[in-house]
Amino acid sequence: MKKTQKAIGLALSMILIVILAACGGNNNADKSTTAETNTTEKAENAENKMTEFSLWTWLGSVESWGGKSYDEVEAYQELEKRTGVKVKYVHPTGDATESFNLMMTSGETTDAIWYRWSPERMQQYFDAGRIIDIYPLVKEHAPNLLAIIESDPVIKKQLIDPQGRMFYMPWITQDKFLGFGEGLAMREDWLNTAGTGIPKTNDELYNTLKVMREKKVSGSKPFVGLTGYPGQMYKLFYGFGVADDWFLDNNKVVYGPTSDRYKDALKWFKKMYTEGLIDKDYLTNEQDIYNKHIAEGQAAGIIDNTDAQGTAAKMAADGGNSFKFIGIPYMQYNSKSVSLNSTAKRIAQPYGLAISSTAKDPAAIVAYLDYGFSDEGKTLFNWGVEGDTFEMKDGKKVYTDKIMKATANVPGVEMTKYVNPWWITVTDPDSAKALLDADGLKTRETWADVDVSMAFEPTLFMTTEENDTMASASTDIGTFKDSMRDGFITGTKDIDAEWDSYVKTLNDMGIEKVQQVKQAAYDRFAAK
Secondary structure, three states: OOHHHOOOOOHHHHOOOOOOOOOOOOOHHHHHHHHHHHHHHHHOOOOOOOOEEEEEOOOHHHHHHOOOOHHHOHHHHHHHHHHOOEEEEEOOOOOHHHHHHHHHHHOOOOOEEEEEOOHHHHHHHHHOOOEOOOHHHHHHHOHHHHHHHHHOHHHHHHHOOOOOOOOOEEEEOOOHHHHOOEEEEEEHHHHHHHOOOOOOOHHHHHHHHHHHHHOOOOOOOOOOEEEOOHHHHHHHHHHHOOOOOEEEEOOEEEEHHHOHHHHHHHHHHHHHHHOOOEOOOHHHOOHHHHHHHHHOOOEEEEEEEHHHHHHHHHHHHHOOOOOOEEEOOOOEEOOEEEOOOHHHHOOEEEEEEEEEOOOOOHHHHHHHHHHHHOHHHHHHHHHOOEOOOEEEEOOEEEEOHHHHOOOOOOHHHHHHHOOOOOOOOEOOHHHHHOOOOHHHHHHHHHHHOOEOOOEOOOOOOOOHHHHHHHHHOOOOHHHHHHHHHHHHHHOOOOHHHHHHHHHHHHHHOOHHHHHHHHHHHHHHHHHO
16 A cells, blocks of 8 residues: 555654755854854753753654654653653644744754755754754763664764764664565465466566466456556566666665666567556555555555555455465566665665754763663564563564554554554564564565665765756656656557757656766765
8 A cells, every 4th residue: 555554664664754945154164163163062961950942843653543742652761760850742733844844944943853864955954053063962972872883883873974963863774674564465366377486577476367267267357467567567677687766786875767678668668568467557556556456356466565455355255355476576677676775775774863953961862862772772662662562482572462462553653552663763673574474474575685786876975066967967867767758558658769969858858867966975875
């Protein structure tokens, strides 16, 4: 289902991704210096006992069960008991993006701010004097987080910029399993009917779906093949060694949509679309259409997360159409199952808490947040309180019936009343696995058994000049690329006749300049 409508999955499925307008002006340098001075002065007062601070964040998972604030979540209530610090949560009442923009533009910020902190955004608001460099505070007051940073060079490269600065307390996912929450799953019964085995390549996938259609596996109902939403469906491009955006090819940064591999992927996708092996509604899929195609037995498979797959199968069973989805490995390129999704390389997630320049005691806030990286803190945020939301069985933590057998919500929703593994902590992969049945666990493990070396690096820090170059490139690049891609697939554009002019237009819009900037930034990252 669409990410905002899913009850479970990684926190990414509940987070808004936005592009912010630049703020600040000619006095940015002065504001930046002031922010650094404030950091130093306030660090000296870290010994003073902080009892309260304010924190801006959207509701996210809390909304799924009707919660109105994070202080209703038991883990945060327990944290207050353990630390003596009360957090005043400030949640936007309307659009979160608009609320964030207004707050940052006005300068009337809370002490801490949860957001998606891209390198560009961090630099922008540091220069504007809105947030501070917290690395000196982390070194002095966050021993648990510092130990993690120093022990993992990738985390360090993703958090610390070339000037040695750090701008937010992160959410960390160190286990590869956590990076693969969604992928392709197909109906086991129809695969058995087709008799072609588990498809490993795009050509095998095409052949399997073609055989299914010829054998009329959907009976009298229309056969729609694979379904999903555009961003999910285009993961099938990976089997051609290309992404719908940036990727790496032997350490060279490549813009996928101008490569010959992309052209090949589009031709394959068009063939699938034309022959009815891909849902003709995928470009405009709405929830009810998506559900109907699955529940009524029209779809051979979906590209989505395990929760969506389980929900779809349950809806079908409720309608008297029982079946089971099984996970299909990512398609192979050069004889290896590959994923070019950069999120698979994110360990220090971009979501976290920056500390504002107006915070009264930033050192104390850093020290408070460091609790989430302690053994006790990781247990609290991932599992809750022993004897209440988790217990030990055979030496392993398991959720109690309070979560697993709740009647009001599925376990993945119910757990968010008590814990938040996606906060300022390290997500325990076992907590994610504990919510899955045997089939769901096997599916996730199948997806995670994949090579991600071609995926683009998710966190690259740019220089001021490089950011200016990026800004000078046309903002219409993505819109133009998407329009042409979809036209090539549906046949409204002729891929052979129009390919060269399409590539030329992208180059004229500045994509080559962007590639050069990204290459330079990647080279610095790789050399760290």
